Amino acid sequence: MKIAVMGAGAVGCYFGGMLARAGHEVVLIGRPAHVEAVQRQGLRLQTRLFDETLSLAASTEPAAAAGAELLLFCVKSPDTEAAAQALRPHLAPGALLLSLQNGVDNAERLRELLPVQRVSAAVVYVATEMAGPGHLLHHGRGELVLEPVAEALLPTLALAGVPAEISPNVRGALWAKLILNCAYNALSALARLPYGELVQRPGVPAVMEDVVAECVAVARAEGVQLPADPLIAVRGLAQTMPGQFSSTAQDLMRGKPTEIDHLNGHVLRRGEALGIPTPANRVLHTLVKLAEARPG
Numbered sequence: 001m002k003i004a005v006m007g008a009g010a011v012g013c014y015f016g017g018m019l020a021r022a023g024h025e026v027v028l029i030g031r032p033a034h035v036e037a038v039q040r041q042g043l044r045l046q047t048r049l050f051d052e053t054l055s056l057a058a059s060t061e062p063a064a065a066a067g068a069e070l071l072l073f074c075v076k077s078p079d080t081e082a083a084a085q086a087l088r089p090h091l092a093p094g095a096l097l098l099s100l101q102n103g104v105d106n107a108e109r110l111r112e113l114l115p116v117q118r119v120s121a122a123v124v125y126v127a128t129e130m131a132g133p134g135h136l137l138h139h140g141r142g143e144l145v146l147e148p149v150a151e152a153l154l155p156t157l158a159l160a161g162v163p164a165e166i167s168p169n170v171r172g173a174l175w176a177k178l179i180l181n182c183a184y185n186a187l188s189a190l191a192r193l194p195y196g197e198l199v200q201r202p203g204v205p206a207v208m209e210d211v212v213a214e215c216v217a218v219a220r221a222e223g224v225q226l227p228a229d230p231l232i233a234v235r236g237l238a239q240t241m242p243g244q245f246s247s248t249a250q251d252l253m254r255g256k257p258t259e260i261d262h263l264n265g266h267v268l269r270r271g272e273a274l275g276i277p278t279p280a281n282r283v284l285h286t287l288v289k290l291a292e293a294r295p296g
């Protein structure tokens with residue numbers, strides 16, 4: 001299968017790399033530093049189970065997606081519009097596009113922006129990072145939950161070592177992940193603490209409960225069916241990932257823009273539209289925006 005990855009970063013290089021390793025014709029579309037490294041010396045895929053360097057195509061040009069049957073859309077949520085506009089002229093209408101992104105509305109936005117008939121949101125359960133140009137470091141997991149439109153892809157993913165399942169309630173699963181992000185990401189970023197220490201600090205569990213209650217109220221008003229009790233999931237995350245810093249913390253530490261507008265920011269915008277107060281989410285969103293704007 002010809003596969004294009006838009007956004008050759010931590011998620012794109014992992015899933016694109018796994019598919020290339022299974023023999024598919026994969027092209028990574030990304031920024032010059034990563035692309036040049038992959039062109040020069042291949043993609044190093046350092047996972048928990050193996051450490052291999054793969055030879056695969058890489059380009060800085062969205063035109064490299066021409067002819068792809070499958071697109072993995074893996075940019076951060078604030079980059080969705082720009083990346084989609086760049087891809088738009090090069091997509092075949094019959095292609096299947098998977099949005100491998102956090103946030104709950106990327107697939108919806110892509111359906112409006114792109115001429116492809118099949119778009120599926122993917123809930124991504126993986127921990128990966130770019131250890132350097134052309135070097136992907138995988139810390140664990142790697143499963144996807146997809147919409148029914150992507151069902152035909154399951155055998156291909158399974159053969160590539162990517163466990164995936166189809167859910168009729170991907171929206172609920174995306175919201176469940178959004179609630180974890182709303183509870184942890186901003187607090188971990190602002191306090192610069194990993195989850196295990198964060199939840200030990202006075203006041204933090206109570207703030208998280210307020211954040212979750214607001215998210216649940218907005219989700220219910222949106223007609224979202226949450227698959228499980230979000231508060232139990234939130235309490236569990238610090239136990240399963242005690243050493244983890246949120247992606248928002250990592251972005252701020254690297255001086256990069258965060259996805260906060262699509263996390264707590266999304267909840268507060270939907271809350272405003274639906275007449276549901278979201279003061280805890282609003283404060284966290286504003287504090288992260290202030291931290292993001294701090295020079296250096």
Ligand SMILES: NC(=O)C1=CN([C@@H]2O[C@H](COP(=O)(O)OP(=O)(O)OC[C@H]3O[C@@H](n4cnc5c(N)ncnc54)[C@H](OP(=O)(O)O)[C@@H]3O)[C@@H](O)[C@H]2O)C=CC1
Binds near residue numbers: 079083103
């Ligand atoms: N990393 C993880 O473990 C997980 C991430 N996610 C989600 O997956 C999504 C992707 O995250 P992640 O892979 O970590 O992010 P990264 O920043 O590592 O990767 C995205 C890459 O795409 C590049 N990019 C952005 N726009 C374009 C463009 N128009 N053309 C070419 N390249 C572009 C970025 O460059 P630049 O930085 O220069 O803009 C960056 O290199 C996010 O929504 C994230 O929340 C979900 C679960 C786990």
Ligand SMILES: CC(C)(CO)C(=O)C(=O)O
Binds near residue numbers: 181185245247
């Ligand atoms: C689930 C969580 C909170 C894990 O770190 C995450 O998705 C993130 O950091 O963005």
